[in-house]
Amino acid sequence: DANVNPKKTTVLFRGYSASHFSGGQWNSGGSCDKETEPIRNEQYLSTYPPKMSILEDVIHKMKTPVVYLNITRMTDYRKDAHPSIYRKRNLTEDERRSPERYQDCSHWCLPGVPDSWNELLYAQLLIKQHQMLQQ
Template sequence: MLKGSVKDESRVYEARGRHLFRGEADYSFVFQDYNCTVEFFVSPFLVQESEIVDKMGTKKETLRLDLVGKSSEQYKGADIIVFNTGHWWTHEKTSKGEDYYQEGSNVYHELAVLEAFRKALTTWGRWVEKNVNPEKSLVFFRAFLPHISVDLLCSGGQWNSGGACDSEIEPIKNETYLTPYPPKMKVLESVLKGMTTPVTYLNITRLTDYRKDGHPSVYRKQSLSDKEKKTPLLYQDCSHWCLPGVPDSWNEILYAELLVKLNQLG
C-alpha cells in the first residue's frame, strides 16, 4: 500500500531482495527517495519462544516469560515502534499453560494464561523502559481482538461449529451482542499505566468487535469444489479480516496519532 503511493515504485525494495513474505520472520522495506525504512518483525508473544529437553531427551516447546523476543535488538533504535500481541495467547497450548511457560530454568507445571500474559507484558515493559529513548522514538501498542469475540459474531453458531458470516453486510447495531471487554486488555492497560516511558495505546478492540460484516468468510477461496462448499468448516473464515477492510481503520487511527505526536514535537 505504501509502495503504491510513491512516484517511482522501482526505488522501493526489500533489503534482502525477498519477494515472498509468508515464511520469513522479518522484512525490511527501503523507500530510497524518502530515506525511510519500514520493517516488520514476527514476534507473536513479544517474549521468546524456546524449548527444553526433558529427562527422556525429548525436546519440548516453552515460552520464556522473562526474555523479550530475539528480534528486539534490531528495532530498539527505530524512530517509530508499533507493538502488538494477544491473538496467539488464545491458542490451546497457551490457554492450558501446562508445562509450557518458563522463567529462568523453571518451567511451570500449570500457569493461568492471564498471569503468564501479565508476566510477558511486564518483561516487555521493562525492556522498553531500559532500551527506548522517548526523546528519539515514538512507541505505540495496538490492541487486539481475541478469538472469542469473532466466534460470537457469526450467525447460526460459532465459526467452527456451523456458524457463518458470509451473509452479513452490516456491522452489529445492538450493543448487547458485543462480547464482554477482554480480561487480557485490562492486564495490558494495567502494565501500560505502570510504565514511565510514554506508550500511545491504540485500542481498536471494541470498534472491531462491531464488524461482523468484515470477515473473509467463504470469499477467501474462490476455487472450492461443490462438495467443499457444502461443508462450512472447510472454508468459513470468521477469525480474520478482509483487505481492504477493517485493518485499514486501524491504520488510519495509527496515522492520525502519528500526526498528533509529530505536531507536538514541532
C-alpha cells in the first residue's frame, strides 16, 4: 500500500481458478477426461475456498484501490474446459500406455475460460479509462 500511487497506478488482481480432479488430485490419480458439460446446477459447485474470503478481506482493507477480477466461482462451473488427456501431442511411451494417469485438470483450453478473463480485464480497463476522462 505504502509504495503505490493510486493516481498513477491501477492495481489489478485476478483470483484463483478452480481445478476439477475427480478421484484424487493431480498426483494421486485424479481425472477429468469424462467431463463434457459445464455445471449447470449451483448445488454441484464446490465450496467457496476459505483462502478467497481471506484474500477479499485483505483487498477491502487496503488503502490502494484494487480491481479484483474474481474468477473463482466463474471457473468452478467449467469442469469440462480442461485439456485432460489431450494436453499435449507428443506423449511418452508411459503416457501412451495409461493416459488417464497424466491428466491436466487445472489448466484451461483456449478459446473459452481464459477469453472470459480477458473480457473482464478489458471491461475494467474501459471503466478505468471512462473514470479518468470524467475527472
